[in-house]
Amino acid sequence: MKDIKKLLRQQAPQVLPDSSVKDNIKARLGIEETGERTAAVAGGGTAALGGRRNIILAICAALLAVAIILAVAIPLSARPGMPAIDGGVTGDIDDKFDGITNSDAFYAYGAASVGAVLSSAESGGAESTVAAAYVASNRLSVTQEQLDTVNRYLALVESLLGDGAITSAPIEPEEGYQFGMTVGYSDLLGNSVGYTMYYNKNFVDGEYDDGESEENYSIEGVLIVEGVSYPVEGTYEVEQEEDESESELSFKAYTSADRRSYIAVTRESETEDDGRGSESEHEYVYTVCENGCDAEKMKVKYESEEGELELEMEIERGDVKERLKFKDETEDGERVIEVEGDIDGERVAFKIYVREGQYHYVFSDGSSSDHDRYDSDHDDGGDDDGDRRPRGAYTAFAGNEQILC
Amino acid sequence: MDTHKLEKYVERLRSGDNSAFDRLYEATNRAVYFKILYIVRDKMYAEDILQDTYVRALSRLEQYAAGTNFAAWLCSIGRSLALNHIKKNSREVFTDFSEPSHRYGVQETELPYVFDVAAKILPEDEYEILMLCQVAGYKRREVADMLSLPIGTVTWKNNEALKKLKNKLEKEGGA
DSSP states (O other), X not given: OHHHHHHHHHHHHHHSOOTHHHHHHHHHHTOOOOSOEEEEOTTSSEEEEOOHHHHHHHHHHHHHHHHHHHHHHHHHHHSOOOOOTTSOSOOOBTTTTTTOOSHHHHHHHHHHHHHHHHHHHHTOSOOOHHHHHHHHHTOOOOOHHHHHHHHHHHHHHHHHHSSSOBEEEEEOOOTTOSEEEEEEEEOTTSOEEEEEEEEEEEEEEEEEETTEEEEEEEEEEEEEETTEEEEEEEEEEEEEOSSEEEEEEEEEEEOSTTSOXXXXXXXXXXXXXXXXXXXXXXXXXXXXXXXXXXXXXXXEEXXXXXXXXXXXXXXXXXXEEEEEEEEEEEETTEEEEEEEXXXXXXXXXXXXXXXXXXXXXXXXXXXXXXXXXXOXXXXXXXXXXXXXXXXXXXXXXXXXXXXXX | XXXXXXXXXXXXXXXXXXXXXXXXXXXXXXXXXXXXXXXXXXXXXXXXXXXXXXXXXXHTGGGSOTTSOHHHHHHHHHHHHHHHXXXXXXXXXXXXXXXXXXXXXXXXXXXXXXXXXXXXXXXXXXXXXXXXXIISOOOHHHXXXXXXXXXXHHHHHHHHHHHHHHHHHHHTTOX
């Protein structure tokens, strides 16, 4: 297969359109050459073309990048890692997504992020800070359903934008499972959050052929959140060739005893090495299924640009599409989460200043509002009645009586 | 470039900011081009039709309904123009349509063999995905976005296309 790919790539220049085509179009449309010039790069996408100024900027950017790498990588490499579940390297995931390089790390991530959503739901009707801010500011007449959406995912935002790593550590297995793991992270206020998972890992099948391999694994077990035990299962498929690999991972926590309701997270990854370096892309998709119907789907993109983290969520509920972007920034030394997005076609924008014990909201007109974070002890500690089973119907999402499929 | 950003550039262009053209063109031209190339199977004609597509589309930008996938809109215009080209030439040039390599009798620039085979044996959607993933250099996620398809479908069709092409070339001793 890779011979075909190489052949296609090698002969691409003979087939792709000449650059003169663009010039001709511009000439025909009367578009003059602008200062902002771009060119298609061989590997796809675009690259800006510029003069000397751009070269100087590129050098500055490179120096800055080196400085950031040194600032980040040295402390990380100096930190002792925790033993991983399978005896591999550390279970720490420092930048939440990029650190997820194997199935165990993914399941730790899955447990932490799905656990965050479940935990938020478990706190049962606790008014979200964002929701409270909406109401307090009276800037928008949003529906309860929309508030619920933001509310549900704020816990996930906290787990992904919070300082430090998602950590995982093996523990003694219980409940008849082969493995045990605790996962933890810090929320935006620095509070520790932790969940427990017991599980079995199975090798399903594999194929090996002339340098190419395909392997499938699965896990099944229980995730304990706030003392409630949710059945979980996951799959991990990986295909590898010489210069590229693809993997698909899924993690599902059932929220009803009949297993017709669940929250699932999947990751699809591509890593390619085109000879000029390796490039990876990941897409995380959360699906909330209620009574066999997909009630909500959310794609998460996590980007780091110029030292600032950005979390983008695209949420689909039936025909309704919502988009929320959370930017982790620093303003005059203070931590700020900039939120903007579209809810039902209406633009929303505000800032959340993360302060000691509270969130301080500032709206676009300069008005502000302070709110305590809802007080919920996330730490299940493993000492609760861990054998509690999920309720017959998953009431956490039951604000929505309406089934959307 | 994701569709959200693409829409922003369309909006900029619509409001008279011509500097957005470069970005729009780079983000979309290869998808449109391969849509056309599959039909005309000739680089020179495909390039000419690609030009016509952008000129026509951008001259009537007000007809584009914002948020409905700009790349797909361009592709549909390119496809129509390519089919018109085929119709026009089939009327003008007498040719033996049973001979695939001279399907349209107007071939000016021969494509490399593997591309010719791909166009012959693959259905349009698989050809397009293969070209975008393997030749144009887009990531599968970008292709999925561009074609409004789930990424799993793009991956599957890309793999199917590669398998078919491999089998065909192996049979012919060309791989």
